[in-house]
Amino acid sequence: MKTTWSWILLSALLLILGSPVISSRVLELSDRFIDVRHEGQWLVMFYAPWCGYCKKTEPIFALVAQALHATNVRVGRLDCTKYPAAAREFKVRVYPTIMFIKGNMEYSYSGDRSKDELVDYALRMSGPPVQLVTRTESVDMLKGSHTIFFMFVGQQEGVVWDTYYAAAEGYQEHGFFYATSEDVAAQHFDFEKLPAVIVYKEEQHHFYPHGHIAHEMDPLEVNETIFQWVNVERFVLFPKITRFNIHQLLKTKKYLVVAVVQEDKLQQIASHELEFRDMVEGVIRKHRPRYHDQFQFGWIGEPSIAHSIILDQLPTPHLIAINSTTQHHYIPDDDPMQMTPQALHLFLESISNESATAYGGDTYFVRLNRALFEVRRSLKDMWQGNPVLTTVIFGLPLGFLSLIMYSIFCGDCLVTEEESEEEGHEKKE
Ligand SMILES: *[C@@H]1O[C@H](CO)[C@@H](O)[C@H](O)[C@H]1NC(C)=O
Ligand SMILES: *[C@@H]1O[C@H](CO)[C@@H](O)[C@H](O)[C@H]1NC(C)=O
Ligand SMILES: *[C@@H]1O[C@H](CO)[C@@H](O)[C@H](O)[C@H]1NC(C)=O
DSSP, rough: OHHHHHHHHHHHHHHHHHHHHHHTTEEEEEEEEHHTTTSEEEEEEEETTTHHHHHHHHHHHHHHHHHHSSSSEEEEETTTTOOHHHHHHOOOOSEEEEEEEEEEEEEEESOOOOOOHHHHHHHHHHOOOOOOEHHHHHHHHHHHHEEEEEEEESSSSSHHHHHHHHHHHHHHTTOOOEOOOOOHHHHTTOOOOSSSEEEEETTEEEEEETGGGGGGGGGHHHHHHHHHHHHHTTTSSSSSEEEHHOOOOOOOOOOEEEEEOOTTTTTTTOOOHHHHHHHHHHHHHHHHHHHTTTTTEEEOOOHHHHHHHTTTTOSSSEEEEEETTTEEEEEEEEOGGEEEEEEHHHHHHHHHHSSSSOOSSOOOOHHHHHHHHHHHHHHHHHHHHHHHHHHHHHSTTTHHHHHHHHHHHOOOOHHHHHHHHHHHHHHHH
């Protein structure tokens, strides 16, 4: 009994002592940050005290600061309501905005707000776009620590190398890029000709198809094909889709086919939904070559993301396919629970030969509907988050304006950057 109590006391003490240590690693920045931004590398969260998403991100950010403690990346946060000059300097439009800042460059983070993703991101951004690997054991380490990485093998010169380097610069925010010699690579990858550009993921590697013949190709074509290859290969076969990475997935310009299931707060999924998701994953894994060129797959655990695409409720589990260029979407006729692998093949085929019925799209009307849908959802979130505040805001004459401001600044809306700008204009009119 006594030992139990001392344990509890000890844990409580550690908790009290422990938490300020963790949070203190996040530096509290002010307007003076504008003067020191050029010194070193920074990961900064721009926040507002009243923003719920910021509060949710705070403990994660504390862990990130702790993980990056021994690196040369400094982690800070800046209260934009207190220091509007800094907020203007960095053109902060939504809360929270997370930026990586080095020298004159600043990059807005658009990935998942999880500790691992943020730490990976900061580490990636703090190094050069392409890191050189000189030992074969290092490749083993990379295979162990990264889900995906790109590797250039061969002499670091010529059009393929130059383009690879440019693509690495362009996609540094989204992927790890390395280069190594033939000797080091030979023990890990079965290439035949050099130079080779490789993507390693899920314990397999795939090649940029034109590496060794690129010197005979038009440089513009090499450029285009390497960029596009990196753009589509930077995802695993069946990633979890969130409201953050969906924008990147849509940039593949493929059909995005998504199994929609309902995850609870503990990230548990009901067994019949899990069965459906596994069926979809199994089929596409087995038939990767057949669908890889045209389709990117994934799954969603938060149905509201799917709802804001199709602008309607959808029972789970479900399957939707989105044309990433036109934003049209497709839904299978069958009840998903009855869906066989054969029916899944037919569904994908009918999309690919354009015989499936397309819904929605990126017309003005659909966009307006989407904006209204988002406002409605923000309102609901706001009400659930703080009914009293919501009531007060609506009691005020400026209530409606506040709602719009809220949905602009604090809504992680499912629209791309350009679209949200356009919608902003629409609202002003
Ligand atoms: C290569 O392609 C990328 C992406 O399409 C483009 O941004 C870049 O300007 C191109 N570079 C050259 C040298 O054409
Ligand atoms: C999307 O729709 C357009 C127009 O119908 C079509 O040209 C394109 O091939 C479709 N597929 C993808 C993946 O964008
Ligand atoms: C498209 O594919 C579906 C499913 O395989 C098939 O039933 C249909 O006949 C095809 N349509 C065309 C025009 O090829």
